[in-house]
Amino acid sequence: MGDIADLTAKTYEIARLIPHGRVTTYGHIARLAGYPNYSRHVGNALKMLPPDSTVPWQRVISSKGIISPRGDQGLGVARQRDRLEQEGVVVTTLAGAGGEKVDIRAYGWFPENVELDG
DNA sequence: CTCATGACTTCGG
């Protein structure tokens, strides 16, 4: 523990706990994993997953409630939006470059703590 | 060592 590999493993473990049709944030996963201030690395861990991974990476969004842009012409964002809508999450396109937004008050999942492993 | 970069977050204006 105490390294990025550990944070990566916990990120996947926690992501699997997010209920179907709900979402949480990079920062919250970082805190639950015991690595506050490592939200960017949570995003990095999800980035490494293959597109067809069983880890529900689509349920992780930014604290602003939008699907984080990827510098890939919006392809990743589109895939994430599709996967979310597929499980009943309403995603709205904000005006201009506002991004794809999820109502975090309606779909947010923010437990104080979680049981890892076990 | 310094700089830039990122699926980030928070704070001010």
Place this chain on the structure above:
DNA sequence: ACCGAAGCCATGA
């Protein structure tokens, strides 16, 4: 509510 700046930390050039 919308931005931009600042804070954040590993990684690679």
